[in-house]
Amino acid sequence: MHGKTRLALTKGRLEKDTVQLLEKSGLNTDILKNPKRKLILDIPGYPLEIILLKGSDVATYVEHGVADLGVVGKDILLENPKPVYEVADLGFGACRMAVAGPPAAAENGKKLLRVASKYPWIARNHFEAKGQSVEIIEQQGSVELAPLMGLSDVIVDIVETGNTLKANGLIIMEEILKISARLIVNKVSYKTRRVEMNALIDMMEKQAAEKGDLG
Amino acid sequence: MEKRKMFLPQGVQDLLIDDCLLRRKIEDQLMETFNQWGYMEISSPTLEYYDLFTEPPMLADGDNMFKMIDTNGKILVMRPDCTIPMARIVATKMKNFVYPLKLCYVENVYRIDREQSDQKREFRQAGVELFGVSSVKGDAEILVTAIESLKSLGLENLTVELGHMNFLSAFFESLELEEEAKQQILRLLEEKNITGIQEMAEIHGIQKEKARLLVRLPRMFGTPQEVLSEVKTYLLTEDMEEALEELKQTIEMVEEYGLGECLGIDLGMVSQLEYYTGVTFKGFTKDLGAIILSGGRYDKLLGKFGMDCTATGFAIVVNKLTKALKIQNNIHVPKRKHILILDTQYNIGAVKDAVDELREGGNIVEFCMLEDPDKIREYMVRRQVDELVRIKQDGNIEKIDME
Numbered sequence: 001m002h003g004k005t006r007l008a009l010t011k012g013r014l015e016k017d018t019v020q021l022l023e024k025s026g027l028n029t030d031i032l033k034n035p036k037r038k039l040i041l042d043i044p045g046y047p048l049e050i051i052l053l054k055g056s057d058v059a060t061y062v063e064h065g066v067a068d069l070g071v072v073g074k075d076i077l078l079e080n081p082k083p084v085y086e087v088a089d090l091g092f093g094a095c096r097m098a099v100a101g102p103p104a105a106a107e108n109g110k111k112l113l114r115v116a117s118k119y120p121w122i123a124r125n126h127f128e129a130k131g132q133s134v135e136i137i138e139q140q141g142s143v144e145l146a147p148l149m150g151l152s153d154v155i156v157d158i159v160e161t162g163n164t165l166k167a168n169g170l171i172i173m174e175e176i177l178k179i180s181a182r183l184i185v186n187k188v189s190y191k192t193r194r195v196e197m198n199a200l201i202d203m204m205e206k207q208a209a210e211k212g213d214l215g
Numbered sequence: 216m217e218k219r220k221m222f223l224p225q226g227v228q229d230l231l232i233d234d235c236l237l238r239r240k241i242e243d244q245l246m247e248t249f250n251q252w253g254y255m256e257i258s259s260p261t262l263e264y265y266d267l268f269t270e271p272p273m274l275a276d277g278d279n280m281f282k283m284i285d286t287n288g289k290i291l292v293m294r295p296d297c298t299i300p301m302a303r304i305v306a307t308k309m310k311n312f313v314y315p316l317k318l319c320y321v322e323n324v325y326r327i328d329r330e331q332s333d334q335k336r337e338f339r340q341a342g343v344e345l346f347g348v349s350s351v352k353g354d355a356e357i358l359v360t361a362i363e364s365l366k367s368l369g370l371e372n373l374t375v376e377l378g379h380m381n382f383l384s385a386f387f388e389s390l391e392l393e394e395e396a397k398q399q400i401l402r403l404l405e406e407k408n409i410t411g412i413q414e415m416a417e418i419h420g421i422q423k424e425k426a427r428l429l430v431r432l433p434r435m436f437g438t439p440q441e442v443l444s445e446v447k448t449y450l451l452t453e454d455m456e457e458a459l460e461e462l463k464q465t466i467e468m469v470e471e472y473g474l475g476e477c478l479g480i481d482l483g484m485v486s487q488l489e490y491y492t493g494v495t496f497k498g499f500t501k502d503l504g505a506i507i508l509s510g511g512r513y514d515k516l517l518g519k520f521g522m523d524c525t526a527t528g529f530a531i532v533v534n535k536l537t538k539a540l541k542i543q544n545n546i547h548v549p550k551r552k553h554i555l556i557l558d559t560q561y562n563i564g565a566v567k568d569a570v571d572e573l574r575e576g577g578n579i580v581e582f583c584m585l586e587d588p589d590k591i592r593e594y595m596v597r598r599q600v601d602e603l604v605r606i607k608q609d610g611n612i613e614k615i616d617m618e
Contacts, residue, residue, distance in 0.1 A: 065504015085407035087433070190407070191374060191479065192501035194437060 004047045005189075005196050008067035010055040010076075014181050017092040018071045021207045047196060056080060059184065068189035068197060074179045075158060079119045084184045087201055090208040093181035097122060099174040100165050101147050101154035114153045116146030123156035126176050144168045226327075226336030236548045238339075241368060241537055242321050245341045248364040254319035254343045259300035261323070265290035268299055270519070279327040281336075295326035298490070298513065298528060301344050306520030314347035314524075321533070335534065342510070342530035346517070349525040351461055354494040354512060355468035361498065361508055361529045362474045369545040370536065373477045375498040375508065376436065378484025379462050380491045385454035386428070390421055400429070405485040407433035424450045436481035439466045446482060458493075465494055490516045493527070503539040507532055552578040552601050557591070557615055559606040569606045592617055 009015045015032075023029045028044045035041055041050040051067060055076040061067040063082040070084075073093055077086065097119070116137045117123040127134040137152050144164055146152040158179060159165065159172060183204060190197055223229070230238060246256065262283070269277045281293040294300060297320055309316060321341040343360055345353050358375065365373055387397055396419055403411040409430060416426040428449040435442055443463060451459070462480065469475055486495050491511040498508030510529025517524040540546040554573050559566050573580045583603075585591045595603065595617065605613045 063504075085433075086411075087407050087409060089410040185407075186504045188499045188501070188504045188506070191376060191436065191481070191499065192372075198434070 002049075004042070004049045005069070005193055005200065006049050006051060006067045007200070008051050008053050008058045008061045008070040008072075010058050010070075010072050010181075011052050014055075014071055014073065014093050015052060017181065018090075021090070021092075021204060021211065024211070025203045025207050048200065059084065062184050062186050065186040065189055068186050068193060069200065070184045071181055072184060074177075074182050075119060075122070077182060077184070078177075079121050082184075083187065085187055085190055086182050086184050087190075088183040088205045088208070090181040090183055090204065091211065092208070093179070095158050095160040095179050096172075097156065097176040097179055098159045098172045099126070099154055099156055099176065100144075100159065100170045100172050102169060103171050105147065105153050105173070114151070115156055116143050116152035116154075117156040118143060119156055122176065126156065144170060226334055228335070228337075233548075237537060237541075237546060238533065240548050241533060241540070241546070242339075242341060244368050245364050245531065245533075246319070246321060248367045249319040249341075249343050249360070252317070252343075252360045252363070254317040254360070257301070257304060257318050257320060258322065259294065259297070259304060259320070261294055261325075262291045263294055263300060265292045267303060268292060268295055281325050293325035294322065295324055297322050297324060297340050297342055297530060298344060299516070301528075302513075302516045302526065303520055305344075305346055305524070305526075306517050306522035310522060315353070316346040317343065318346070319343040339533040340530040341533055342528060344526060344528035346524055346526045348527070349514070351464045351468065351494075353525070353527050354461075354465045355472070357510060357527050357529055358465065358469050358478075358496065359472050359474055361496075361510060361531070362469075362477060364531065365498065365508065365536070368536070368540060369543075370500060370507075370540060371543050371545065372500045372502060373498060374479055374500070375477055375496050376479040376481045376484065377439075377462055377466065377494055377496045378481050378486070379458040379494055380486065380511070381493060382455050382458035382462075382482060383485065385452055385458060386425075388454075389452050390419075390425060390429070392419060392421075401485055404432060404483050407483065409433050432483040435483055437479060439463070439478055439480050442480040442482060462494060486511065496529070500539050500543075502542045503535065505532075505535050505538075507535045507539060550599065552576075553599060554578055554580045554602045554604060555591075555595060555600045556580065556582050557603050557605050558583070560608040565610045566606055569610055569612055573604070573612065588617070 009018050019029050019032045027046050027048070031041045031043070032050060035052070039051060043049065051061070053061060055072050058067070058070040058072040059076055059080065059082045062070040062084050071090065075097060112133050112135055113127065114135045114137060115123050115127065116139050118139050118141070120136045120138045124134060124136055137146065139146060143155045143157045146155055147170065148168060154173065156176065162172065165172065183201060185197060185201070265277065265280070265282060268280065280295045283291045285291050301318060301320065305316065305318070319342065321339065323337055324340050325337050327336055343357065345357055348356070362373065362375060392400070396415065400412060400415050403415065412430055412433065416429055421429060431449070435446060443459065446459065466475065466478055469478060484495060484497065490513045492514045493512030495511030496509070497506050499506055508529060508531050510527070512527040514525040517526060556570070570580055583591060585594060594600070603615045603617055605615055607613050
């Protein structure tokens with residue numbers, strides 16, 4: 001078992017936000033800003049080490065207890081649920097999961113709707129709950145292209161500003177849910193490292209709340 | 216299609232030599248401890264009717280089971296749980312035994328359950344069930360048996376955390392929520408999702424004092440003393456007090472026995488199995504991020520089979536236990552002395568006595584099937600053979616040096 005508490009961050013935007021949050025909490029984050037190809041990053045003066053991973057891997061590492069905590073988008077947790085504790089909503093990385101399509105699609109009631117998405121599970125769940133039969137067309141990127149090319153009727157995707165949709169003549173037809181970064185923890189680690197982890201969770205939550213109030 | 220004959224379906228695995236040795240050692244030791252505590256082994260079939268597991272208050276989710284259609288059209292499942300079949304056996308076949316009835320098992324279970332098995336869909340459980348003891352004596356007995364079983368294998372840093380179903384259900388009753396909201400909040404509690412619980416408390420207008428406890432529940436875990444003294448500062452109903460008293464008494468009995476140091480409490484513990492009714496518990500070690508042990512009281516289950524009988528029990532996830540013991544480097548199967556008989560000189564009927572003599576004390580003794588000295592040498596190295604011998608004409612055994 002690793003000695004220091006280990007926090008896994010989602011590379012990219014969530015990483016930047018988390019590093020900022022840790023810095024505001026008074027941690028020395030120099031090494032995070034310049035990792036120099038190192039994969040395990042030790043925070044000087046605080047019993048914490050950081051690893052950087054892709055979002056879905058963050059959840060997997062935490063599930064197996066290789067990392068004790070993780071910062072990951074709610075979209076990832078919903079698409080691939082894992083048995084972890086989801087202890088805090090950090091507020092940043094805020095966006096919406098939405099159904100979007102060409103304006104005409106909104107009027108056409110269809111027996112079988114073709115839905116393109118990077119989130120097949122979320123998409124299927126959403127439409128099934130409404131009693132709409134769907135054919136899910138799984139995509140890896142550029143989901144907006146699918147309805148333009150006639151591959152699908154609508155898409156289910158993350159929307160931040162809505163600019164990409166607008167530029168392609170698509171409109172938001174329905175909001176499914178709000179997404180933001182979540183702090184997840186391993187079920188056993190949380191019990192065996194309670195004091196350290198609660199201190200870290202409280203610290204991150206407090207900073208996130210303050211940031212939320214300002215923003 | 217061509218590939219399929221080479222590979223395994225998802226979630227199952229072959230066990231090679233060392234894995235099998237280890238598994239046998241671990242399961243034998245567990246069974247030995249169960250037997251020493253007075254539990255008797257029984258075994259249920261792998262195939263059962265689907266209905267057995269899906270009618271409430273059983274495992275609700277039929278999606279997580281492997282189903283088969285019987286020749287007459289009935290739906291069968293591969294045993295997704297051991298406790299329900301045990302309850303069925305007791306209620307239908309063992310009513311007239313002397314009680315309390317103590318039973319145990321080691322079986323494969325088949326289901327999709329991430330908490331106990333990650334990706335595995337076939338895994339082994341070793342467990343005990345105690346029928347006919349309604350008092351906390353039964354809960355303490357089961358806990359002590361579970362802890363002793365794990366300790367007998369040398370598992371270190373064990374923590375067993377207790378919760379109480381009645382504490383939670385009494386609290387939720389006092390919240391007067393609709394069933395759907397209740398289930399939603401229970402799910403959030405299971406995730407220890409404080410933000411989500413806060414939101415739900417606001418949406419459903421839960422009274423301030425009760426909301427304070429609800430929001431705190433996800434963090435109400437730790438040593439028994441800490442948790443029991445903290446929870447007292449909240450407004451509790453009589454039923455909640457009663458559940459806490461039961462927890463306290465159970466813990467005191469385990470402490471008196473001398474195993475109190477590994478106990479904890481998690482009042483926010485939500486059990487995925489719907490049949491639990493009283494004290495529940497989960498066991499783990501800091502060296503492995505997974506649940507190794509789970510169990511609890513299920514007083515209503517036998518009623519489903521027409522028998523009024525209280526029950527409590529636990530199951531150890533053998534795969535997880537094995538993994539933890541390996542990580543702690545605490546499990547070793549002692550190597551037996553391995554003897555290879557190179558050849559026997561002509562003597563009708565005398566070989567058996569010599570072989571029997573060599574096997575004394577549990578040695579492995581086998582006849583050499585190889586001719587080429589190089590191949591014999593390689594075999595000896597790779598199979599870790601300790602001695603090469605010849606049985607002579609007079610029946611005596613001669614050691615041979617292969618060098």
